[in-house]
Amino acid sequence: MTHHVILGAGPAGVIAAETIRKHAPQDRITLVGDEAEPPYSRMAIPYLLMGNIDERGTYLRKGPSHFADLKINQVTAQASRVDVATKTVVFKSGETLAFDRLLIATGSHPARPPIPGMDSAGVYPCWTLDDARKIMALARPGARVLQMGAGFIGCIIMESLKQRGVQLSVVEMGDRMVPRMMGPMAGGMIRNWCETQGVQVFTGTRVEAIEPGTPLKVRLSSGQTVEADLVISATGVKPNIAFLENSGITCLQGVLTDEHLQTSVPGIYAAGDCAEAFDKVSGKTIVSAIQPNAAEQARVAALNMVGQRAELKGVTQINVLDTLGLISTSFGNWEGVPGGEQVELTDRQANGGKGRHLSLQFKDDVLVGCNSVGWTDHVGVMRGLVEGAVHLGPWKETLQRDPTKLMEAYLASAQAQSQWSGATDERRR
Structure with a gap:
């Protein structure tokens, strides 16, 4: 056995x-x-x-x-x-x-940053059920909460803290929010939205030390000191x-x-x-x-x-994030690839004032990655094009002129690629 x-x-x-x-x-x-x-x-x-x-x-x-x-x-x-x-x-x-x-x-x-005072009472990661119990005891309405990190996990935690009615500050070392998922324009739009929702955001800033006590005193690299009843470390895993x-x-x-x-x-x-x-x-x-x-x-x-031969078809590089009601997505090589091309479209007034942004990255006639903020219509299509490595042919030029034509490009190109593949299979028989 x-x-x-x-x-x-x-x-x-x-x-x-x-x-x-x-x-x-x-x-x-x-x-x-x-x-x-x-x-x-x-x-x-x-x-x-x-x-x-x-x-x-x-x-x-x-x-x-x-x-x-x-x-x-x-x-x-x-x-x-x-x-x-x-x-x-x-x-x-x-x-x-x-x-x-x-x-x-x-x-x-959780990654633990080497910051003096990380062992202070009232400083926790948000990773286990035990962490959650400690956070809930302190994150009461009106409590001052400082969160270190505004990456993917950090933004999800931020949403839950805001719903608890706390006064929230977020400190991110990167030059923008969600820096491993979003480009400068997209990350900046998420930051602007968070600030309109009452979150104080510090980007390009590090926590240098946490002084124990009630309240905790958090010293930032900008020279400011922020008082907090609770500090949450969400600096990655x-x-x-x-x-x-x-x-x-x-x-x-x-x-x-x-x-x-x-x-x-x-x-x-x-x-x-x-x-x-x-x-x-x-x-x-x-x-x-x-x-x-x-x-x-x-x-x-x-x-x-158990002895059954099975293969992993691939790893999915996909992130869909809801930041205080603003939906953003990231697929594949969203930063682009060497020798590739890109197109961006930004409308800061759309989506009820939240703004919309779309960034497409190409290698030859294949969409290899993309970013979107406030653009929920074509999430499945973006994933399908990137993961399917669909050859767009003439539709690439169409998308470079108008990135919103993703659905039309997908239907035409994926169908054509499928038919070509089917014809090839027929010839092999």
Whole structure:
């Protein structure tokens, strides 16, 4: 009987465990999580902060006997190392667990900036259910809250804090909001919108020190000092892979995997936010820490773990963000590629005063990336063109003249490409 050990009880770990059980009813499965809570979704925490759900609403599976019914053994422990030679996981407690197949699905952990005062009372990341409880106790209406970081996760947290009625300030090191997802124009529009909604935004600014006390005194690189009842650190995340050092499992930014999600060591797989997989759009391996990727990678890894050959078709580079009611999107190589071309369209007065912005990036006649702010009509079409690497032909020039013709370009080009592909298949028969 094969023993599958899954390190990580987030969405990737849970989906992998369920997929293994579906295809291997007799195999042994151990799901290891490092928190005392039932498996839950971190992406649900903002909704908990908003009051839209209770803690139970964050749970990935609602039935209390779900895992027991599937004969998935749950263990609460933290891995300290993996011994490849003996096929054993060693935990911080000193206990060990042998495996036949191993899935590393340990996710990410918050990046901790080296700032004096980070250990002060009232300074927290927003990553676990325990963090959420501490934040809710302090983020009461009228409380002064300073958030470090205005990236993708930071903007989601910001939305939930604003709904709690706090006085919110946001400090971002980058020269604009969401700098890893948005260009200067788009990031600037999001900042302007946040400021009209009563959020104080500092860009191109660092927190230099936090002085403990009530209130906390936050010293900025601009020379200002901001008083706060609560400081939230949302300065990004890093793959949770330190325990793999010297294991013989190849890690770059994340755990390097092939198209089957297998690592450099046969029988050991990785999925989710800790995995580095090949992205066909950019042509390189990337860590893409979004839940749809975690789910698909977990499914593919699990099938291979039970001996069914399955391949990951690619990594999705997609972000759709709602910042206080302003929708923005980012797909593929949104910054452009060497030798490529681009077109931008901006209307600051559209969309009820929120403004609209569209940026398209081309390589030859293929749309390789795009950004949008306040433009919700063609989100699916943008994704389809980028991920499908659709050859636009003459429609590229049309889009360069008028980027809003995305739907027409997609329908004409994707259909033509599909027909050509079908004709080719016919000739091969």
